[in-house]
Amino acid sequence: xxxxxxxxxxxxxxxxxxxxxxxxxxxxxxxxxxxxxxxxxxxxxxxxxxxxxxxxxxxxxxxxxxxxxxxxxxxxxxxxxxxxxxxxxxxxxxxxxxxxxxxxxxxxxxxxxxxxxxxxxxxxxxxxxxxxxxxxxxxxxxxxxxxxxxxxxxxxxxxxxxxxxxxxxxxxxxxxxxxxxxxxxxxxxxxxxxxxxxxxxxxxxxxxxxxxxxxxxxxxxxxxxxxxxxxxxxxxxxxxxxxxxxxxxxxxxxxxxxxxxxxxxxxxxxxxxxxxxxxxxxxxxxxxxxxxxxxxxxxxxxxxxxxxxxxxxxxxxxxxxxxxxxxxxxxxxxxxxx
Amino acid sequence: xxxxxxxxxxxxxxxxxxxxxxxxxxxxxxxxxxxxxxxxxxxxxxxxxxxxxxxxxxxxxxxxxxxxxxxxxxxxxxxxxxxxxxxxxxxxxxxxxxxxxxxxxxxxxxxxxxxxxxxxxxxxxxxxxxxxxxxxxxxxxxxxxxxxxxxxxxxxxxxxxxxxxxxxxxxxxxxxxxxxxxxxxxxxxxxxxxxxxxxxxxxxxxxxxxxxxxxxxxxxxxxxxxxxxxxxxxxxxxxxxxxxxxxxxxxxxxxxxxxxxxxxxxxxxxxxxxxxxxxxxxxxxxxxxxxxxxxxxxxxxxxxxxxxxxxxxxxxxxxxxxxxxxxxxxxxxxxxxx
DNA sequence: CTGTTAGCGCGTTCAT
DNA sequence: ATGAACGCGCTAACAG
Numbered sequence: 001x002x003x004x005x006x007x008x009x010x011x012x013x014x015x016x017x018x019x020x021x022x023x024x025x026x027x028x029x030x031x032x033x034x035x036x037x038x039x040x041x042x043x044x045x046x047x048x049x050x051x052x053x054x055x056x057x058x059x060x061x062x063x064x065x066x067x068x069x070x071x072x073x074x075x076x077x078x079x080x081x082x083x084x085x086x087x088x089x090x091x092x093x094x095x096x097x098x099x100x101x102x103x104x105x106x107x108x109x110x111x112x113x114x115x116x117x118x119x120x121x122x123x124x125x126x127x128x129x130x131x132x133x134x135x136x137x138x139x140x141x142x143x144x145x146x147x148x149x150x151x152x153x154x155x156x157x158x159x160x161x162x163x164x165x166x167x168x169x170x171x172x173x174x175x176x177x178x179x180x181x182x183x184x185x186x187x188x189x190x191x192x193x194x195x196x197x198x199x200x201x202x203x204x205x206x207x208x209x210x211x212x213x214x215x216x217x218x219x220x221x222x223x224x225x226x227x228x229x230x231x232x233x234x235x236x237x238x239x240x241x242x243x244x245x246x247x248x249x250x251x252x253x254x255x256x257x258x259x260x261x262x263x264x265x266x267x268x269x270x271x272x273x274x275x276x277x278x279x280x281x282x283x284x285x286x287x288x289x290x291x292x293x294x295x296x297x298x299x300x301x302x303x304x305x306x307x308x309x310x311x312x313x314x315x316x317x318x319x320x321x322x323x324x325x326x327x328x329x330x331x332x333x334x335x336x337x338x
Numbered sequence: 339x340x341x342x343x344x345x346x347x348x349x350x351x352x353x354x355x356x357x358x359x360x361x362x363x364x365x366x367x368x369x370x371x372x373x374x375x376x377x378x379x380x381x382x383x384x385x386x387x388x389x390x391x392x393x394x395x396x397x398x399x400x401x402x403x404x405x406x407x408x409x410x411x412x413x414x415x416x417x418x419x420x421x422x423x424x425x426x427x428x429x430x431x432x433x434x435x436x437x438x439x440x441x442x443x444x445x446x447x448x449x450x451x452x453x454x455x456x457x458x459x460x461x462x463x464x465x466x467x468x469x470x471x472x473x474x475x476x477x478x479x480x481x482x483x484x485x486x487x488x489x490x491x492x493x494x495x496x497x498x499x500x501x502x503x504x505x506x507x508x509x510x511x512x513x514x515x516x517x518x519x520x521x522x523x524x525x526x527x528x529x530x531x532x533x534x535x536x537x538x539x540x541x542x543x544x545x546x547x548x549x550x551x552x553x554x555x556x557x558x559x560x561x562x563x564x565x566x567x568x569x570x571x572x573x574x575x576x577x578x579x580x581x582x583x584x585x586x587x588x589x590x591x592x593x594x595x596x597x598x599x600x601x602x603x604x605x606x607x608x609x610x611x612x613x614x615x616x617x618x619x620x621x622x623x624x625x626x627x628x629x630x631x632x633x634x635x636x637x638x639x640x641x642x643x644x645x646x647x648x649x650x651x652x653x654x655x656x657x658x659x660x661x662x663x664x665x666x667x668x669x670x671x672x673x674x675x676x
Numbered sequence: 677c678t679g680t681t682a683g684c685g686c687g688t689t690c691a692t
Numbered sequence: 693a694t695g696a697a698c699g700c701g702c703t704a705a706c707a708g
Binding site for chain 4: 001003004005015016018019020023025026047048050051052053054055056057
């Protein structure tokens with residue numbers, strides 16, 4: 001292993017000078033800087049991360065706590081991870097992956113062993129047992145998702161209330177006088193993820209504002225049988241002018257299929273709006289009008305806040321909860337405005 | 339921050355004794371061991387990862403290099419990541435995530451900065467520029483995927499030749515006298531991922547063994563238009579007794595849909611076998627008979643080998659390339675054997 | 677502008 | 693069975 005001492009010897013300077021050239025924390029004459037940089041290149045020197053962390057109390061690592069669940073909307077996880085990793089690298093940090101099934105222990109380990117400088121925690125439940133633990137850590141923690149009580153932690157999430165409003169507004173504009181929300185997945189409802197309620201609140205408020213009815217069919221398993229039962233119930237309750245919202249990414253396709261199976265064609269006979277990524281919306285046949293959750297925007301903003309929190313100099317963001325506005329894209333499953 | 343010195347003071351022993359209690363690398367009297375463990379608990383002491391890495395030359399971290407691609411079969415990535423993370427934790431290691439778009443630089447960084455003890459690299463191309471770099475690192479590297487030349491590195495992958503054979507065997511048994519392989523995604527073909535060829539070889543060999551014809555429609559974009567064109571071509575070329583194989587996870591659903599749209603019902607009129615995860619196969623309507631790639635088995639085996647490579651004591655595995663046998667599951671899209 | 681020096685917290689050898 | 697002491701490679705305060 002080549003150390004900064006080796007570099008110093010080759011460059012004919014002291015070891016600390018090498019360190020200062022790398023950190024730029026004090027001015028170095030152009031000439032010695034060049035000698036050092038040449039030596040670094042010649043030896044392909046790279047600083048030892050452990051030694052650096054020990055001396056500087058900075059690991060240059062972001063801990064990322066994710067929950068892998070079988071089946072569920074786990075597909076939507078990758079854009080988050082990818083964006084977070086990208087943002088981290090852009091700030092010369094790496095990402096240490098920790099799974100949520102370690103629970104609070106994962107958090108205390110990350111902080112207690114000084115494995116990372118900050119933590120991003122995803123998939124937050126409304127009453128999440130990890131929150132108080134996270135808030136007591138000696139590293140900043142940022143939540144993607146909004147718990148009932150964030151205990152002073154910063155949160156970033158999609159504005160689900162706005163998503164509900166967007167969908168209902170669109171259906172109202174398309175002339176529907178009734179909206180059925182075919183609900184979230186059973187496990188999501190059970191785990192009491194906050195966004196279920198927030199979405200519902202937004203949708204209900206919008207329906208009231210438009211003076212149209214809103215029914216809820218929930219929960220809905222994201223499979224064939226679940227979708228068929230839900231569609232049957234949804235159609236039974238309403239008439240021709242019913243619009244359907246599916247705020248459950250993996251259920252969108254089955255619901256669409258169930259409608260088609262019954263000879264009800266979204267975009268011709270009825271309107272269907274899904275809450276899912278654009279990729280998923282475009283992949284289905286016909287392409288589903290969707291409200292996109294913009295995982296990349298959420299992640300980017302989260303990392304922005306996180307690095308501001310890490311900047312000792314910078315001023316910290318005042319707003320604790322930040323909601324990213326979703327975007328509705330009209331595709332083939334909604335009726336045009338009359 | 340509480341250090342091992344603090345623990346030592348509270349326990350009334352020397353710092354080195356604390357270290358030895360934790361590592362178990364020398365015998366400690368039951369009494370002092372207890373005193374130390376009590377102190378550790380009382381202070382909730384956790385060893386500093388950087389200091390430990392510096393002193394022991396071991397980071398307890400596995401570097402994981404993954405490629406996030408937009409759209410593609412990126413969904414299949416999560417089971418790998420999840421399983422790898424789980425196996426790592428089971429051996430008291432953590433996982434540092436690095437994206438493939440750093441290329442070789444990511445590898446040299448991981449090893450050069452001593453960020454990890456070993457590396458798992460996924461999504462290997464047939465002629466992957468990173469292989470020689472990886473082989474020269476001072477840490478063991480394990481490939482998930484098989485390049486043309488692994489440069490002495492250990493590889494684990496699905497036995498794609500066997501997958502091709504399994505699918506064709508099944509179609510032959512179902513009485514089909516012709517097989518059409520609706521190919522891989524364009525980007526996969528273009529990047530020359532090795533498994534395309536391996537699958538093809540296995541399928542061709544099996545077809546010859548059964549004395550039945552085999553046609554290839556390739557590449558196929560995993561969208562509606564791509565699938566429809568492919569299906570049209572596939573049906574045009576063959577007769578009633580044609581069996582279809584789709585070795586392209588995201589294209590399975592569109593191909594199925596395209597068949598149904600033409601009034602051709604798999605399981606009644608024709609046989610369709612997909613190369614995809616069981617979850618994906620079960621989700622579609624009707625459920626697709628599939629050859630599963632068993633990402634969890636592959637990952638588990640990969641980590642098994644990796645940790646054996648890390649064990650200085652243990653004997654290293656002799657076999658360089660290890661192929662995991664896939665499994666065919668009959669569902670609703672294949673005809674019964676006559 | 678540069679060199680010297682003192683830790684950072686832990687693993688491990690040497691001494692007892 | 694235990695303690696003292698050294699060094700891992702680097703940052704940063706101090707001294708010039």
